[in-house]
Structures are given as C-alpha cells and as structure tokens.
Amino acid sequence: MSVLVIAEHDNAELKPATLSTVTAGLQLGEVDIFVAGSDCGSVAEAAARIPGVGKVLKADAADLKEGLAENIAPLIVELTSSYSHVLAAATTDGKNILPRVAALIDVAQISEITEVVDADTFIRPIFAGNAMATVKSSDGIKIITVRTTAFEAAPAEGGSAGVEDLTGTTDAGLSKFVSQELTVSERPELTSAKIVISGGRGMQSGDNFPMLEEIADKLGAAVGASRAAVDAGFVPNDYQVGQTGKVVAPELYIAVGISGAIQHLAGMKDSKVIVAINKDEEAPIFQVADYGLAADLFDAVPALSAELDKS
Amino acid sequence: MKVLVGVKRVVDYNVKIRVNSEQTAVETANVKMSMNPFDEIAVEEGIRLKEAGIADELIAVSVGPTQSQETIRTALAMGADRGILVETDVMTEPLAVAKCLKALIEKEAPDLVIVGKQAIDDDANQTGQMLAALMGWSQGTFASNLELNDGTLKVTREVDGGLQTVDLKMPAIVTTDLRLNEPRYASLPNIMKAKKKPIDVTNPDELGVDVSPRLTVLKVEEPPKRQAGVMVEDVAQLVDKLRNEAKVI
Numbered sequence: 001m002s003v004l005v006i007a008e009h010d011n012a013e014l015k016p017a018t019l020s021t022v023t024a025g026l027q028l029g030e031v032d033i034f035v036a037g038s039d040c041g042s043v044a045e046a047a048a049r050i051p052g053v054g055k056v057l058k059a060d061a062a063d064l065k066e067g068l069a070e071n072i073a074p075l076i077v078e079l080t081s082s083y084s085h086v087l088a089a090a091t092t093d094g095k096n097i098l099p100r101v102a103a104l105i106d107v108a109q110i111s112e113i114t115e116v117v118d119a120d121t122f123i124r125p126i127f128a129g130n131a132m133a134t135v136k137s138s139d140g141i142k143i144i145t146v147r148t149t150a151f152e153a154a155p156a157e158g159g160s161a162g163v164e165d166l167t168g169t170t171d172a173g174l175s176k177f178v179s180q181e182l183t184v185s186e187r188p189e190l191t192s193a194k195i196v197i198s199g200g201r202g203m204q205s206g207d208n209f210p211m212l213e214e215i216a217d218k219l220g221a222a223v224g225a226s227r228a229a230v231d232a233g234f235v236p237n238d239y240q241v242g243q244t245g246k247v248v249a250p251e252l253y254i255a256v257g258i259s260g261a262i263q264h265l266a267g268m269k270d271s272k273v274i275v276a277i278n279k280d281e282e283a284p285i286f287q288v289a290d291y292g293l294a295a296d297l298f299d300a301v302p303a304l305s306a307e308l309d310k311s
Numbered sequence: 312m313k314v315l316v317g318v319k320r321v322v323d324y325n326v327k328i329r330v331n332s333e334q335t336a337v338e339t340a341n342v343k344m345s346m347n348p349f350d351e352i353a354v355e356e357g358i359r360l361k362e363a364g365i366a367d368e369l370i371a372v373s374v375g376p377t378q379s380q381e382t383i384r385t386a387l388a389m390g391a392d393r394g395i396l397v398e399t400d401v402m403t404e405p406l407a408v409a410k411c412l413k414a415l416i417e418k419e420a421p422d423l424v425i426v427g428k429q430a431i432d433d434d435a436n437q438t439g440q441m442l443a444a445l446m447g448w449s450q451g452t453f454a455s456n457l458e459l460n461d462g463t464l465k466v467t468r469e470v471d472g473g474l475q476t477v478d479l480k481m482p483a484i485v486t487t488d489l490r491l492n493e494p495r496y497a498s499l500p501n502i503m504k505a506k507k508k509p510i511d512v513t514n515p516d517e518l519g520v521d522v523s524p525r526l527t528v529l530k531v532e533e534p535p536k537r538q539a540g541v542m543v544e545d546v547a548q549l550v551d552k553l554r555n556e557a558k559v560i
Contacts (some may be wrong), residue, residue, distance in 0.1 A: 098440075173480070292541070
C-alpha cells in the first residue's frame with residue numbers, strides 16, 4: 001500500500017493536523033506527503049523531517065498560495081495513479097479539496113475516519129457522532145479525510161525524506177482569492193490546544209467572553225464556543241465546537257454556560273476530562289462531565305480565576 | 312438567472328437517533344423526518360436572490376425515496392417555483408447524488424447551484440464539491456455571504472482560521488454554512504399555494520446515472536458511552552480535583 005498525505009499548512013508552517021494524518025497513513029502503508037503552496041519550501045522541509053515519510057512532493061506556485069480547490073485538486077488527481085490511498089485532515093481545506101479530487105477520479109470519499117480497520121475498511125462517525133459506521137470501500141483508490149483528534153500526532157522530527165519539485169499548470173481559471181480575515185490570537189489553536197474553555201448561550205453576551213479569556217490565559221488554553229453562542233453573535237464562527245464546527249479532544253475541556261445539545265457534544269465528547277459549569281442542574285452537559293459544578297457562571301468563573309492564582 | 316437548490320430528507324435535527332437491533336443502520340421507521348437544515352439555508356438564499364430581482368426561477372431538487380416529495384414541497388412552500396424528484400430507494404452516496412444533479416444541470420442549465428455543506432445524517436460534506444468537479448465549475452464552500460456582480464460571484468467562506476473571500480467564475484456551486492441566512496418559516500397561505508406548484512419525478516435510470524453504492528456499511532454501532540462523573544460543591548473543590556485527581560492543570 002502506498003499512501004499520499006496532503007499537507008495542511010499556511011505556506012510557512014506545517015500544521016499539527018498533518019502529523020495526525022500521517023499516523024493514519026502509516027497504519028495503511030508507506031507515506032509520501034504532497035505540499036501545494038507558494039514559497040512553501042519550509043513546509044516541505046518540515047514534512048521531510050517526519051519519521052517514516054518516503055518522499056515529499058512539492059508544487060510551488062503563486063496560484064497555489066491560498067489553497068483554492070479548483071487549482072489544487074487537478075494536481076492531486078495527476079498523482080493518484082501511483083497511490084492506493086489519498087488522505088487529508090478533515091479541516092476546512094481538506095473538506096474543500098478532497099471531494100473534488102474524489103469526483104474527478106470517480107471515487108466515493110470516506111469522510112472523517114476515526115479508525116483504520118484494514119486497507120479497505122474504516123470507521124467513521126455519522127449522525128453527529130451518535131453512531132459509528134464501519135464502511136468498506138470497493139473503489140480502487142481510497143480518498144479519505146481523517147478526524148485528527150482520533151489519531152496521535154506523528155513525531156515532527158527524526159526523518160530525512162527527499163523533496164521533489166512538481167511542475168505544471170496551476171491556475172484552473174475558475175476562482176480567485178480576494179481576501180481573508182483570520183482571527184489573530186496569542187492563544188493556542190482550538191483544535192490542537194491541551195485545554196479548551198468554551199462558552200455557551202449562558203454567557204449572555206460577547207462582552208462576557210473576556211472572563212473566559214482570562215482563565216484561558218492562566219491555563220494556556222484556547223477559547224471555544226457552542227453554536228448557540230456563535231448564532232447569538234457573541235463570538236465569530238471559528239470559535240464553534242460541534243457537529244458543524246470544530247471537533248476537539250483536549251486533555252481538559254471546560255464547558256461554561258453550555259447546556260450540552262447533542263450537536264455540541266459531537267465536537268467535544270472525546271476530551272479526556274470534561275468540566276461543566278451551569279446553573280441548571282438538569283442540563284444534559286452534566287451527563288458527560290467528569291466534574292460538574294451547578295452554579296451561576298457569573299459567580300463561578302471569577303471564583304475559578306481567583307482560585308487558579310492560589311498555588 | 313436560474314438557480315437550482317438541492318434538498319435532502321433527513322432525520323429531524325431534534326430526534327435522538329437509535330441504532331437498530333441488527334446493528335446495520337440507524338432506526339428511521341416512525342421517526343420524524345425534515346429537510347436537512349443546511350439545505351433550508353440553501354433554499355432561503357435562492358429565495359432571497361429571487362426577491363432581490365437577481366434570480367428569476369428557483370428549482371428545488373431532491374434525490375431520494377417517494378417521501379422526498381414532502382421535502383421538495385417544503386421548499387416550494389418557502390418560495391421555490393418548482394421541484395424535481397430523482398426517485399430512488401437506494402441509500403445514495405454523495406457521488407451518486409452529484410451525478411444525478413449533473414444530469415439535471417445539463418437539462419436545466421442553471422447559473423448557480425446552492426446545496427447545504429453537509430447533511431446531518433451521513434455528515435459527509437461532499438456533494439457540492441463533487442458536483443463542481445463533475446461540472447468543471449468553481450466552488451464556494453461553507454459560504455457565509457454571497458454577492459453577485461457582473462458575472463462574478465463573491466463568496467465569503469467560513470474557514471478554520473476565520474473568513475476567506477473568493478471570486479468565482481459563473482456558473483458556480485455554493486455550499487451553505489450556518490450564518491449565510493436565517494431560513495423563513497412557510498406561511499399557511501404559501502403552504503396551500505405550494506400544493507399547486509409542479510414537481511417533476513424522474514429516476515436515476517432515466518438520467519443515465521448509476522447510483523450503486525461504492526461503500527458497504529458492515530456495521531453501525533452506538534459510540535462508547537461516557538460515564539457521568541461527580542458534582543463538586545464549589546470552585547475550590549473543582550480546582551483541587553483538577554490539580555490532584557485528574558492532574559490536568
């Protein structure tokens with residue numbers, strides 16, 4: 001089996017999601033990595049240092065800078081004939097690009113796998129993770145997105161794979177990048193943070209989120225939110241944890257003022273330790289929490305902040 | 312401009328699903344079914360384009376069993392002009408749905424196709440991207456805003472790090488994210504009016520599409536249950552437990 005992993009990166013750094021995808025890939029066979037970007041040499045070098053990687057294929061062109069699916073998918077299609085499996089992290093980039101690849105080679109994609117059973121068989125969540133389906137693919141090439149929280153990150157250092165440059169046309173002429181507004185934060189990324197503190201509808205206003213940020217800064221945590229808090233306009237969508245947002249599985253997840261709708265649980269129930277703070281003792285979040293505190297968050301959160309200062 | 316939207320009949324958002332006793336599927340008998348919430352957003356966006364005078368016809372398409380007519384009827388009650396059902400009892404995969412939609416696009420020649428970013432049953436998040444690939448069209452996935460000027464569609468996309476805006480060459484495929492709009496409820500008069508709107512019924516054979524699944528579902532299981540933990544008295548006890556018992560801070 002030979003596996004192609006599509007690198008997740010921002011042209012400067014290889015993202016940790018790639019390391020988890022490599023782990024899934026190594027369970028299937030030998031792994032090569034494809035890096036598509038612009039001035040992405042440092043990313044290709046980082047990919048080459050992952051132990052177990054055979055080679056890194058790099059396509060470096062201005063049209064590939066912003067990860068447009070219309071431009072990147074045809075490049076991956078050209079590579080597919082040499083591989084039995086093509087894997088990408090189930091990030092917004094992976095989800096955007098890989099189905100386009102799958103359709104171009106007439107293959108059914110297997111989305112967000114959480115387990116590799118064998119070369120043809122995979123486990124994936126359906127219905128917001130309320131059921132797990134074991135599916136077997138009859139396609140010659142498997143196109144797969146990987147739920148990164150389900151696979152340990154591969155080591156980032158220790159390998160010394162070669163880097164090959166690919167050339168060819170890179171502008172499909174269908175789409176153009178205009179602009180981006182990325183959330184700038186000093187805190188860790190939500191999907192790779194060891195601790196996440198999330199707020200829900202109970203926060204009442206975006207003005208109250210600094211309370212959570214204060215705790216986050218004391219714990220080195222990322223700040224997330226439930227869909228209710230995002231829909232209410234408290235925080236932007238990239239904070240959203242759940243079925244339609246991000247899936248996280250940190251060491252510690254602190255849910256503040258979150259009732260625990262199944263769609264939210266879908267995004268965080270694999271966290272190692274879950275803490276829930278909610279004034280409603282009947283809130284469903286307490287059924288999955290390791291430690292529950294039935295209290296008004298506007299009392300409990302400042303108290304938590306003060307308690308963390310005591311050593 | 313003609314707009315086509317895809318609507319899928321799924322187990323209602325609020326239903327707590329159960330795996331059947333044979334562990335082969337999720338129980339759907341006697342369960343409330345509704346339009347996939349992301350597809351409601353697609354229909355709403357199509358209606359708004361009509362109301363803005365940009366679109367002149369809105370067609371709602373569903374691929375699924377006979378009962379999917381109800382889902383199309385909901386789209387008609389919201390404001391779509393007519394419906395097309397591609398009738399099949401096969402549990403169609405996104406690739407098969409994309410092929411059916413492609414066949415319909417070749418007949419109907421829409422300028423814009425809007426579908427939900429994912430269906431809340433299989434959570435695949437594939438159909439729109441696959442359709443764009445099969446058509447050789449541009450794709451604006453996870454859209455939170457659309458703006459049409461001079462044959463270019465400006466799409467704001469919700470990406471992991473924030474927002475990305477792209478210009479798409481038309482015709483284009485858009486997949487909806489939650490913040491694109493808030494779908495309306497159909498009013499009673501519109502529900503009555505929708506009963507008179509036409510729904511054409513075709514099937515994959517007529518369209519020349521092979522919808523046989525490529526994936527075999529070997530087993531469907533409940534995920535491992537998380538045991539409820541303990542309630543703590545106060546914040547001091549909570550911090551103590553996190554420090555000394557769970558050792559996570």
